[in-house]
Amino acid sequence: MSKKDTNTEDKILKAANKVFTQKGFAATRTRDIAAEAGINLALLNYYFRSKKKLFDIVMLENLKKFLVVNLKDIFNNEKLSINQKVQEVVSKYTILLKSNPDLPIFILNEIKNNPQQLAQNLGAREIIFQSHFFKQLQSQTTVKISPKQVIINILGLTLFPFIAKPLIKNIMDMDSEDFDDFVDERNHLIPIWIDAILKE
Amino acid sequence: MSKKDTNTEDKILKAANKVFTQKGFAATRTRDIAAEAGINLALLNYYFRSKKKLFDIVMLENLKKFLVVNLKDIFNNEKLSINQKVQEVVSKYTILLKSNPDLPIFILNEIKNNPQQLAQNLGAREIIFQSHFFKQLQSQTTVKISPKQVIINILGLTLFPFIAKPLIKNIMDMDSEDFDDFVDERNHLIPIWIDAILKE
DNA sequence: AAATTAATTAATCAGATGATTAAAATTGTT
DNA sequence: AACAATTTTAATCATCTGATTAATTAATTT
Secondary structure (H helix, E strand, O other): OOOOOOOHHHHHHHHHHHOOOOHHHHHHHHHHHHHOOOOOOHHHHHHHHHHHHHHHHHHHHHHHHHHHHHHHHHHOOOOHHHHHHHHHHHHHHHHHHHHHHOOHHHHHHHHHHHOOOOOOOHOOHHHHOOOOHHHHHHHOOOOOOOOHHHHHHHHHHHHHHOOHHHHHHHHOOOOOOHHHHHHHHHHHHHHHHHHHHHHH | OOOOOOOOHHHHHHHHHHHHHHHHHHHHOOOHHHHOOOOOHHHHHHHOOOHHHHHHHHHHHHHHHHHHHHHHHHHOOOOOHHHHHHHHHHHHHHHHHHHOOHHHHHHHHHHHHHOOOOOHHOOHHHOOOOOOHHHHHHOOOOOOOOHHHHHHHHHEEEEHHHHHHHHHHHHHOHHHHHHHHHHHHHHHHHHHHHHHHHHH
């Protein structure tokens, strides 16, 4: 490892990301972040001014990770069919959430507390509603089902198991391996289900 | 109104339910509960000993509301077909969540922090896996799709919009009326979609 | 090397927060 | 009414928590 393998600022950011996503803003203590980062508490305020400012940075990173990276390129790839796009979206989210299980609850939970400011800056609205995918759905879907409903179906079917992971593992008596198999199976099936829904 | 329209204990419980479900355990101040209930802070500890004990009571009530009330009777009603059961479940949850929008995040978020103790006491496992509905699914579903997947599909399609409500309203530029229309439409469509999935 | 700037530390502050206490007020009992 | 038990209140405690400060150490510049 080089001397500056990770500088203090990055160590704090990494630790903050871990603790914030795991426990949420209110339950997080700045001392926990400092301990996790292995630095003096005062350095947190030295580099980031306040807990809230540090949180905002972490949240923005995660929002980008969650909303943009996954959707933008897929939704606008004109070479992909509807079904291929669904496959890509489900697969990307399944991979992302298998290694970031706390991401959905973290984001949804904290967005609830900040009704406005978040998310619109990321251009999520445009990414979705002006996308090639949305136009494909508009020209394909029947009067029974709107593109908005389809998109919520894709996201609901894909994200819900991760959001409800602790509950599902408990009630369905799954260990972590069972759960991974379960979402892998869904990764394969959801595009088929969406296809069935669109043909309905 | 009678003199004892609501006694102190109930006032505290009602207020605690409101504040806890809205803000979660960590972000809730006992002083906020006292203020919401219009009582002296000390009465909270007088009646419920501690913030945590009060929270546990509120959480148990909400878990029951969320898990048992909705599912138990429907899942075991032998007179209902699969499709009728799906209609009932979706409809009951849609009604419940329209008047309790914070319920899903509240429960899922706090279950995450209590991996074990919760939920198993409610017998949710038995309610689902020993239900008439589960057996119906077992005899109907193909090799492609297990009853577990179907149940998660029903719950995901139904609950996800409420879980992601702030995000959806923001990104899809909906007001509260739009959102209600949106979930009402889903209430009608989800049973049809589940049917399509089962026939797939 | 000296001087300047940046980074780090230990100690501390001020306000928030869950909880307790002792006294006062209310209600119930004899 | 007198007494006892219960409920309510205001004040206070002890601890937690985000943030700051002043001093120290390390790095950079001149």
